[in-house]
Amino acid sequence: MTASPDDTRDTNGRIKLTREAVLAAALEIIDQDGVDGLSMRRLARALDRDPMILYRHAPNKAALLDGVAETVLAQLEVDRTAPDWQAQLRVVAHNYRRLALTHPNVVPLLVTRPLATPLGMRPPGTLRALEDVLALLTHAGVSGPDALHIYRALFGFLHGHVLNELQELVENPDETTDLLRLGLHRLPINDFPLLRSLAPVLADYDGAAELDRGLDILLTGLATTITGSRP
Template identity: 45%
Template sequence: MSDRMQSGIPGGGSPDRPDRAGRSRLTRERVLNTALAVVDEVGLASLSMRRVADELGVEPMALYRYTPSKDDLLDGLVETLFLALDQALADGDYAIPPSRPGTPEWRADLHKTATAMYRVALAHPHVVPLVATRPLTVPLTRRPQGVLRSHERLLALLHSAGLEDRTALTVYRTFLSWVLGYIVIELRQIVDDPDEPEPAIRLGLHRLPASDFPRLRALGPALATPAGEQQLTAGIDALLDHLVPQT
């Protein structure tokens, strides 16, 4: 991987201004975009300050001005995904699954948010576990600004829809739980041997005793196929029909 790969990362800004030696100067955004590119290529387990520094052509100590710890780097990756989500929503140049006739505008906006989250996650699947786990270790007010702004926007949307605070919080929690859970399940590892042409063996179904796991054996091929955006938004509607049946 080279530093040039960063230009295609959602949420990344314009190239940094070169210094007198012809190299781009370091910024926090550039460090985080490089870290994201590393994770996209080799996975989260292989991420290290040294690996990021090597990609940038600097000493590891040079990074600590912009991301002072590994934990801060991980939080920065989460923020980078949320910034990519913000950019996707701001661009608005992608089609989403059609809403049901008569769907209120605020529900349609939830569909857009969920679809953008889904697409950003699929573009950076190795970072998704951080989105689910880092909030467990970081208090709300200490989370990155980009993350907080995304949550504030969602709560503001529900408030503008006229939902009472208690109902808005229930929808907020339910929406995030559904979307994040759906994405995690979509990204789970199913294929046992990617190079195997025989479907059953490719999925490793022969490893499951038919007498013990008849339904997994029967539904294994379907489980290996992503459910997609249509079921994502259909699930949101099913939840909202129960939580806010009058809108």
């Protein structure tokens, strides 16, 4: 049964305090002001609750950040039974890029937070994409070690791509030349002649096309080196 608006609020008209509601509010704050803008006190104000109540759903800020990463990654779907694993990984890659561009302030959490946490201690939701990709590849006949190699190569590439794409910022879109729009005129011409000369290319950057170009190289290379996959 579909929940009515009243099902999500308490008798005082406030949003019911569930883990999902806490993480959704935390994600909204991070989207607006970045990770540094999130605190338990600010989150409590957004939810109209006493800060101490939040600790029932997240014992500390670190757990809160893990939960936000889990919330975003939960939106990344993988079809485990897709007949063409390369085509499915291309879909996954574009969906990951879409999530990154929708939540750019969350990208550092997706890329860096796992570095300090062993796999078995990470929130289960952050490992779902890994398990799903492994299932997709093994279903296609790829061996376990090769499937893990493909996952690592793919997400290593994706992390690098989205970080690069998020750097492609236009300083002043109203300027008349690409050099001025990108702010590259600030760089000394004698020190950065090549970078300055590439201003039109940088200004014409197409993230989706660049992603596809990289995927063409990556997936083709992986397909020729793995063992035990079905044609």
